[in-house]
Amino acid sequence: MKRLLATGLAVMAFAAPAFAQEEQSTAPYAYRQLDDPAKESQAQDLMETLRCLQCQGQSIADSDAPIAGSMRSLVRERIAAGETPEAIRAWLIERYGDYVSYAPQLTGLTWPLFAVPAVLVLIAFLLLRRRFTRKPENGQ
Template identity: 55%
Template sequence: MMRVLLVMLLAMLAPVCLGPLAAQDTMPPAPYAYNQLDDPQLEAEASALMLTLRCLKCQSQSIADSDAPMAGDMRHQVRSRILAGESPQEIRAWLVARYGDYVSYSPTVSASTWPLFAIPVLVLLMVGAVLLRRLGKRRADEGTSE
């Protein structure tokens, strides 16, 4: 009896849980997701920009290296916008506005990212202060032992 209830529950939940997942795989890729631009200079600009943008699904790969469907869509957006005459800086700004600072491997200093830049400097200053203090004590101890 319990098995029958479990099978019925799984049969009812399968379309809800797996439907969106299956729908993403059946969508055709965007035209510029895997096709390079005809102009080598424009493609070089697009490729350089794609290497600096993070795949939001993979998170450890750039959109140039990722095979995720979302990275393909982002590559398409980059190439389409380059082809339309937008600069890489404008495209980066659009993607950051759309997906947040996390999409960029080289974030800019802003109200939400300043700790990323300030904390390492503070840690280095603290380590330097501790080292100077210890060296000062060591020199003072050597001077008194003579």
């Protein structure tokens, strides 16, 4: 029993610095808003359109992941410095790729993502039209 208790205490002693480090964010604006409400609104609008790279299903505005906190801080710092949201978005896309944006740009690499759904809808329309406009065969 003493050995189990000693092992548990040793594990907690080594794990404590890791938990403490996670709680201390190096990003000053990760959880703190900008003083200027107009700039904070710009930052918030932009953060809602950027995908968390760790969570993948949440925007950086909604995610509690450490990288999302760093990205929120980065967005707020750049907005406070006077950069436009589109310039910040372009920089993040250049740095992390198109995946970081919920609103991907139409480029030479992404055009199939926009074209394939339209082609599928057209094929479905043609098949349905053909199915429902068939003429009855003679003798029936």
